Amino acid sequence: MKILLKNAHIIDPSENIDQVADILIVDGIIKKIAPKISASENVQEYDLDGKIVAPGFIDMHVHLREPGYEHKETIETGLSAAATGGFTAVCCMPNTNPPIDDASVVKFIKEKSAKALNGLVDVYPVAAATKNREGKELSPMIELVEAGAVAFSDDGSPIENPEMMRRAVEYSNMLGKIIIQHSEDRALAKLGVMNEGLVSTSLGLPPIPSIAEEILIDRDIRIAEYVGAPYHAAHISTAGSVEIIRQAKKKNLPVTCEVTPHHFTLTDDAVRTFDTNTKMNPPLRTQVDVDAIREGLRDGTIDVIATDHAPHSFDEKEVEFLEAPFGIVGLETAVGLAITELVIPKILSINQLIEKFSINPRKILSLPSVKIIVGEKANFTILDIQKQWNVDAKKFKSKSKNTPFGGRTLIGKCYAIINNGMIHFSD
Numbered sequence: 001m002k003i004l005l006k007n008a009h010i011i012d013p014s015e016n017i018d019q020v021a022d023i024l025i026v027d028g029i030i031k032k033i034a035p036k037i038s039a040s041e042n043v044q045e046y047d048l049d050g051k052i053v054a055p056g057f058i059d060m061h062v063h064l065r066e067p068g069y070e071h072k073e074t075i076e077t078g079l080s081a082a083a084t085g086g087f088t089a090v091c092c093m094p095n096t097n098p099p100i101d102d103a104s105v106v107k108f109i110k111e112k113s114a115k116a117l118n119g120l121v122d123v124y125p126v127a128a129a130t131k132n133r134e135g136k137e138l139s140p141m142i143e144l145v146e147a148g149a150v151a152f153s154d155d156g157s158p159i160e161n162p163e164m165m166r167r168a169v170e171y172s173n174m175l176g177k178i179i180i181q182h183s184e185d186r187a188l189a190k191l192g193v194m195n196e197g198l199v200s201t202s203l204g205l206p207p208i209p210s211i212a213e214e215i216l217i218d219r220d221i222r223i224a225e226y227v228g229a230p231y232h233a234a235h236i237s238t239a240g241s242v243e244i245i246r247q248a249k250k251k252n253l254p255v256t257c258e259v260t261p262h263h264f265t266l267t268d269d270a271v272r273t274f275d276t277n278t279k280m281n282p283p284l285r286t287q288v289d290v291d292a293i294r295e296g297l298r299d300g301t302i303d304v305i306a307t308d309h310a311p312h313s314f315d316e317k318e319v320e321f322l323e324a325p326f327g328i329v330g331l332e333t334a335v336g337l338a339i340t341e342l343v344i345p346k347i348l349s350i351n352q353l354i355e356k357f358s359i360n361p362r363k364i365l366s367l368p369s370v371k372i373i374v375g376e377k378a379n380f381t382i383l384d385i386q387k388q389w390n391v392d393a394k395k396f397k398s399k400s401k402n403t404p405f406g407g408r409t410l411i412g413k414c415y416a417i418i419n420n421g422m423i424h425f426s427d
């Protein structure tokens with residue numbers, strides 16, 4: 001199959017490419033890039049005038065919910081949401097049922113995702129670091145890596161025991177994989193449901209203090225430094241976390257981190273609505289934290305934007321705030337929020353945006369890089385950064401609709417993705 005993209009604005013920061021050109025793709029491979037390519041027979045031609053073609057985006061923190069929670073999301077619906085949101089690849093987290101702590105579960109996910117949408121979106125499973133994510137015994141890491149796991153995490157739960165964390169970092173490093181930590185000291189977080197501060201006091205809701213996150217990041221960086229291995233902090237949310245990681249990077253420690261679109265967009269003020277779609281873990285923080293996160297994104301302290309896409313059914317969220325599960329869907333709003341909240345206010349350039357959505361996460365996970373050069377696989381996210389649109393959760397491809405961004409007007413959207421020889425349009 002031949003695809004001809006006309007007038008594409010190609011931006012590939014890893015290759016220092018920023019040019020307008022035509023791209024010819026034959027059987028999924030980039031055959032030619034030139035100012036003008038004329039169409040031969042049997043070519044699907046698309047005019048991309050005004051659109052940006054970037055190396056395919058990857059979301060390194062997604063909950064696909066299958067196996068075990070198919071009423072929230074299935075691999076098929078999750079990947080459909082990913083493709084529509086602009087992601088050619090996702091990493092799926094291990095808190096499924098059964099959890100991804102056994103090679104058979106990794107194989108199940110790999111096989112199902114290869115069939116979903118004919119394999120349009122690449123899926124990289126993140127396996128549990130400990131058996132049943134209980135923090136008591138390491139998972140069979142070698143078998144998990146052989147089956148296709150790309151990293152280890154007990155996400156949803158922290159690895160609390162420092163000795164267990166040390167072993168997990170050591171063994172995963174021996175296998176060339178990173179540990180992704182859900183940083184939360186549970187003794188400090190207790191049964192909190194929102195950020196500790198003025199808003200939690202005035203609403204009378206049990207709080208989660210910033211220090212619950214920061215103390216674990218601080219500890220884990222010490223463990224990683226002691227062991228001499230890389231470490232990745234998932235979904236950081238506080239000004240203190242940004243500063244701890246900034247200092248670690250100044251010491252040249254191999255520490256990386258990610259942030260979600262909701263943590264650079266919303267504050268705990270949103271919880272005043274008691275909308276359970278403002279309940280997430282880590283919780284929405286204060287304006288000081290949001291400002292620090294934006295600065296951390298700008299100065300490179302924060303490497304990656306990841307969604308922590310956490311689908312929950314309508315019934316599960318339609319309960320008292322205290323009872324509701326944590327988490328929101330994010331795959332279909334991430335690119336729009338990042339362009340609206342970060343690129344338009346000039347916090348990030350388009351190049352930096354592409355680094356955080358595509359280049360940095362692949363580097364951190366030691367995945368093959370994606371380049372827009374002749375001879376490489378065509379793996380593109382095509383952006384329309386001018387498109388104004390309204391978030392309508394009813395239109396989400398995700399099985400769940402739990403978003404706090406419904407009704408919001410965003411600027412910038414994924415136009416299409418190209419991967420594994422297929423093109424998929426968002427609208």
Ligand SMILES: [Zn+2]
Nearest residue numbers: 155156182234
């Ligand atoms: Zn988490």
